[in-house]
Amino acid sequence: MKTTIKDIAEKANVSFATVSRALNNHPRISSATKEKITKIADELNYKPNFNARSLVKKETKIIGLVLPEIQGDFFTEVIKGIDQVAHSGGYHVIVASSHSERSIAESIMSFMGESMVDGVILMIPAISDQLKEIIGVSGSTPVVIINGNHEIEDFDIVYIDNFQGAYSIIDYIIKNYNYTKIAHIKGPLKNNDALERFEGFKAALQDNGLELPDEWIINGDFNIKGGEIACSRLLSLRNKPEVIFAGNDMMAAGCYRAIKTYGLSIPGDIGVVGFDHTFLSELISPPLTTVHIPIFEVGKKAASLLLEKLKNKDHQPNQIKISTGIILGESCRKKLVGKSA
Amino acid sequence: MKTTIKDIAEKANVSFATVSRALNNHPRISSATKEKITKIADELNYKPNFNARSLVKKETKIIGLVLPEIQGDFFTEVIKGIDQVAHSGGYHVIVASSHSERSIAESIMSFMGESMVDGVILMIPAISDQLKEIIGVSGSTPVVIINGNHEIEDFDIVYIDNFQGAYSIIDYIIKNYNYTKIAHIKGPLKNNDALERFEGFKAALQDNGLELPDEWIINGDFNIKGGEIACSRLLSLRNKPEVIFAGNDMMAAGCYRAIKTYGLSIPGDIGVVGFDHTFLSELISPPLTTVHIPIFEVGKKAASLLLEKLKNKDHQPNQIKISTGIILGESCRKKLVGKSA
DNA sequence: GGAATTAATGCAAACGCTTGCACTAAGATA
DNA sequence: TATCTTAGTGCAAGCGTTTGCATTAATTCC
Known part of the structure; x- marks a missing residue:
């Protein structure tokens, strides 16, 4: 049986409301009881119940990531970037990879629908009208798109230049x-x-x-x-x-x-x-x-944007451009003498 | 305001218990009301609340995936494999990448702790005693390990031969x-x-x-x-x-x-x-x-094993061996004439 | 020393759903 | 006709939290 705040309350001889407050650093709790409660919570190996909390707070602290079918290490880096920012903001990241247009839509729907996630990062090579509609309609769940197209002004988007x-x-x-x-x-x-x-x-x-x-x-x-x-x-x-x-x-x-x-x-x-x-x-x-x-950067920016959006409810759609750089390998001719960029 | 079963109940003139049953295909609901309710639910664009359900059912239908720092497309394939199986079993996949031994432990703890996930797949290059303890102690949350070592008999593990x-x-x-x-x-x-x-x-x-x-x-x-x-x-x-x-x-x-x-x-x-x-x-x-x-296979096997474990509470630790194959490139000498394997 | 403020805690509702049990109105059985 | 099933619903408790409001005790102020 998992320990709940009630168990702690009983053992500490306080109401379970007090336990909740103590564990959440509410200001109006004496340091004495706070200490006592923390100790007991520790002894009982207490872990808060994520779902109960989410239910009342109406947020899950999870962001969904919908990925297309991509080869190579694009994935890895993007996830890392997103994860870093998300984590430091207290969020977890859910991943759904999708193989067809249809299943992408479905993934999003299921994510956004069941109020399982607070927001969605959608990495997708092309944005169909159907998709636009889904994202538009379900105004509730914030979405940030990672895509190559910046001309979609109504959405939050991180795009590579x-x-x-x-x-x-x-x-x-x-x-x-x-x-x-x-x-x-x-x-x-x-x-x-x-x-x-x-x-x-x-x-x-x-x-x-x-x-x-x-x-x-x-x-x-x-x-x-x-x-x-x-x-x-x-x-x-x-x-x-x-x-x-x-x-x-x-x-x-x-x-x-x-x-x-x-x-x-x-x-x-x-x-x-x-x-x-x-x-x-x-x-x-x-x-x-x-x-x-800078793929890692892309992930970070997308996550930051989403977190920003989650904070400010009246946030305006934002397009973030990610600039690229030139890598000089040796697969081109030698540089011409006397001529330079 | 998101629609809840109560909204539907009101509109359909039934109790919200009936709505819940209708939407979950309970046998003892007349097909007439079921139809009516489904229709209204659709009209109101109803989506069940994940957290409320999880709270009462004591399961989240999420499995956590803890990944180490890996380069290359290992990641991608494993995730795909896991995702495929998980999805078809009605589960979502949460990803946490971790960079150090310590943060791996922490990730697991936070996952397993907050009853946020039903089970964890832990992909990790080496299993420290500390980790064994964590996994062992918190007997509650099932864990499947992907690792190169099969000599850990107490755990469920998918290992590459x-x-x-x-x-x-x-x-x-x-x-x-x-x-x-x-x-x-x-x-x-x-x-x-x-x-x-x-x-x-x-x-x-x-x-x-x-x-x-x-x-x-x-x-x-x-x-x-x-x-x-x-x-x-x-x-x-x-x-x-x-x-x-x-x-x-x-x-x-x-x-x-x-x-x-x-x-x-x-x-x-x-x-x-x-x-x-x-x-x-x-x-x-x-x-x-x-x-x-067969990395994809590894992911699939790990997920299958975990799902199996989630079904059977009294399931015995299982070691699954993944066999490898030889790929003949051209980075070795020519084959000797008259000699063969 | 009584009133007013403040600190610390308890009470209870609410979040949205599932589910055991109770209940009603049929139809089936004797 | 009286009793027994059974299909179809409703009631209400409970899941583990958070949190506004009420309450009490302690402190401060005049």
């Missing part, structure tokens, strides 16, 4: 390495991150006055195999690009494979640029030139 | 590739997985009548840098090994780096064997010969 990331690195390699023929392997069609990267890429080319033949834009899937296939297509073109900008590191790794298969060398014969700066990018050789995303 | 995994692959490369000089880079000292792999390795050498000079056993840390450093030491030995068995893939990748730095080739000059069959092992080149661990 994919556009700037792509723009910067492409601009950099053009200015510093004098690349002029750059191809791109896109991510999944409906993926906002993928979309923004593509836009940033195009903008950089345009601003530098470079051409972009259609055949240099290939659809990929953010997976290694997709990168490999896409790269093969590029390599078999008559008008080959000089460097390939893969939508993420995974596909960049796929490029490495394809290039190796073709008996070509990186960056001698062809350059490769990635995006994400995952663990992987430093492992493959040559080390990949890629865009760094 | 590291010994056999190491033994098999070492035995294989000896018999098939005729290696005779094999070095090993160990994992962290107190890590049970690391320990078992080392034992399996030694046993395989012994059974094949091979020598193992002390200088061929290097301490590592399961990280890439550690692997690189350890490998460098091996490469600078006068009596160099022909193949290096790294305690995990990460360190194997470190070996790749060191070997490259020394201007040597794999497997021409020296072979490398890993353990884990992480994503990474297929990425580096040449693809790594390594030991496969």
Whole structure:
């Protein structure tokens, strides 16, 4: 039988209300009784009942995290970031991974519905209208979204500045390495991150006055195999690009494979640029030139935002931009002498 | 204001007990009223209150997952496995990652204590006596451990057969590739997985009548840098090994780096064997010969075991062994003609 | 020294739900 | 027709807390 405050009350000869107050550091409790009660609670190995408390306080101190299907260590870092902030705020984190759009919606619903969580962090590659509706309607449970799209003004969202990331690195390699023929392997069609990267890429080319033949834009899937296939297509073109900008590191790794298969060398014969700066990018050789995303930071920011939202009921939707950085590996040409960014 | 069963009761002109029964498919409710109530509940967008239910039913339908600090995609897969089983059993999964031994203990305590979870899955590299005590004492909350050590008979545990995994692959490369000089880079000292792999390795050498000079056993840390450093030491030995068995893939990748730095080739000059069959092992080149661990399976088994335990109160501690497999990459010598396993 | 303040504690309701028991109105049985 | 089942509901207690209000005892003030 678990010990309750009543057990303690009995043993301490006080009402159980007093016990509750003593254990919660209520000011109007004499230090003598507080001490006594704490001691007895300790002896009886008392642990407060989470559900009873939640029931009356109308909060659970749990935040729900809905994750998409992601490969790699994205997950880990995000969770860590969220966990750190959540924990220091006295919250626990519930995780639900979801594999399809439908089950995502369901997860959220079940989370938000049963008043099991105080808030939800929703990490999701694309935001469907259906989802918007769910989030909008159930106005009750606060939601923070982690996504590549910042143009959703009604929601709280932490987004990675994919556009700037792509723009910067492409601009950099053009200015510093004098690349002029750059191809791109896109991510999944409906993926906002993928979309923004593509836009940033195009903008950089345009601003530098470079051409972009259609055949240099290939659809990929953010997976290694997709990168490999896409790269093969590029390599078999008559008008080959000089460097390939893969939508993420995974596909960049796929490029490495394809290039190796073709008996070509990186960056001698062809350059490769990635995006994400995952663990992987430093492992493959040559080390990949890629865009760094502070994933841990993303998790922390999302959690902070949610906690903020939980405190201030009349909090206004907030869009937090996470900036990226350039990681210079060795998968591009040597820097031109006398020219710099 | 969230709708409660009382709201529904009022609207349906029945007692709220009837509502509760109707919504929980109690047999003694006329299908007419059941239908009526379900309809109203739907209209009012009713969602049961998780805490109230948990309070009276004395169960939360949540299982806690305590994770250590791990790099790579171990996490992801385990969570997925656990989540799948848990979900289909009507449970949610709470995650707490922990960074030090102390905070692991604390996480568990806070989980198990506040009757926030029905059970805990504890993934942990080493089991200290302190931890054993915590788990033992608080007999109330069921715990399942994921660990490399099966010799803890009092607990429910899912363990990876590291010994056999190491033994098999070492035995294989000896018999098939005729290696005779094999070095090993160990994992962290107190890590049970690391320990078992080392034992399996030694046993395989012994059974094949091979020598193992002390200088061929290097301490590592399961990280890439550690692997690189350890490998460098091996490469600078006068009596160099022909193949290096790294305690995990990460360190194997470190070996790749060191070997490259020394201007040597794999497997021409020296072979490398890993353990884990992480994503990474297929990425580096040449693809790594390594030991496969069905991580997803581990998660599923752990969750199943826990659910089983939650059902049967008088369930006996169970040790579940997860077997490994050999993945033949290209980081070892060519197979000898006319000789086979 | 009596009134007013303050400190410390108790009382009891409430949170939203489940469930054993009691109750009613049928239909079944004798 | 009187009794017995049985299906369908309602009553009310209880789960373990928190917390506003009431109460008492101690202290302070004039």
